[in-house]
Amino acid sequence: MDWTALWLSLQLGFMTILLLIPAALFGARWLAYRRFTGKPLLEALLAVPLVLPPTVMGYYLLVVLGAQSPVGHWIMHWTGQPLVFHFSGLLIASLIVNIPFAVQPMQRAFEAIPQDIRDAAACCGMSSWRALLNVELPLAWPGVLTAMVLSFAHTLGEFGVVLMVGGSLPGETRTIAISIYDRVQALDFDSAGQMSLILLVFSAAVLALANGLSGRFGRSHG
């Protein structure tokens, strides 16, 4: 049982939603309320990570952010270490890969808010902020929660990208998914089985919790 790897995966998951959800929330809200030429194209671009094989993502990250790239050199110059093969590189990969999981549920949730409610809030003299906090967020909350849960769960399961830009360094980039892969190669099926079961139970629990929470909000709103 590789606790370091599990902890690393949880950290990656939490850091991803910490950084991604706020930005994605405002992006999703903006997309939900606006109409403009090129909107379908933008939405398609944001959805690309959904269909892209993780190894393609890993390849481009290696090429664009690796130590041999201009960006990589710049980062090495300013921070003394490359992005790839470090937790920060995994985090950036995770943020990009999870964009559709974060944006889409929230966008749908904001789109579902009836225009008259938003108009009513404006008529009451609510500022955009107050409207967001007091009216829109409570209504869109199930979508926000879904976005958080999906992004977190997806991050826990990330394998292809982590394998390509991570290097399986213990305590740095060896997430639990990689660790399971490693243990199987080492013929340590006990350990691999343990970790797989823990992940399975954890994922099911998180999803059940999220469903329960968002369901409760839906009901209390009537």
Added chain:
Amino acid sequence: MLKKIEIQLNIFTLLLCLLSSSVSISALAATTNIAAASDLKFALEELALSFEKQSGQTLALTFGSSGTFATQIRHGAPFQLFLSADEDYVLKLHADGYTLDQGILYAVGRIALLAPASSPLILDSELKGLAALMQQGKLQRFAIANPKHAPYGQRAQEALQHAGLWQDIQPKLIFGENVSQAAQFAVSGSAEGGIVALSLTKSPQMAKLGHYAVIPAEWHTPLKQRMVLLKGVDATAQAFYAYLQQPTARAVLRRYGFTLPGESE
């Protein structure tokens, strides 16, 4: 209702702060990262354990195929010591300026035919049993490491070519990303066997799962295994590098089927 969200968000934010602070702490602790070819999986773990007990320092081992590590090192992977299964990778890295020096030959590896206990494959050093199984049409899957980036995969290919079996076995081959994955495939029961590193077959874990026959060294180019310290190396890596050249370490390598440089088989 809003209160519920607020409470949840507060707990959530607290968790996040705790987590992010621990991430920055762990990032500061420097680890000695060692890249080792997969054939060393069991041997090096044993050696690292005794080194850690003796010196009180910790090592972080990562196993994989030598070719993959060479590429990762070129892309800035923070390894400090690289134990390759093929000295070509080390010499090329040295020529391109990634290493401290040319490194040192630490062992000569061998390949072995491996089959799980349940397999119909008869093991012999000349691969005659394998040829027979193929003629009977009973060979469905045969595992080797990927010859494109794993030295043990390349040598497996050479041995099969030497035995005149390469052409016919092609459609049956399954490729491990590195030689220990190939070994795992070979004993999984989903393949009739494979050609893998001798050092892996000699481990206690593998002894429970399958049997092996050593393939003659003349059937393939030698597996000259070279290790090298990389730029940015720390004292722990250097200590381990020295430790691996001592008689006690050499004895362990010998036990795993390696031939030591300067010694005959």
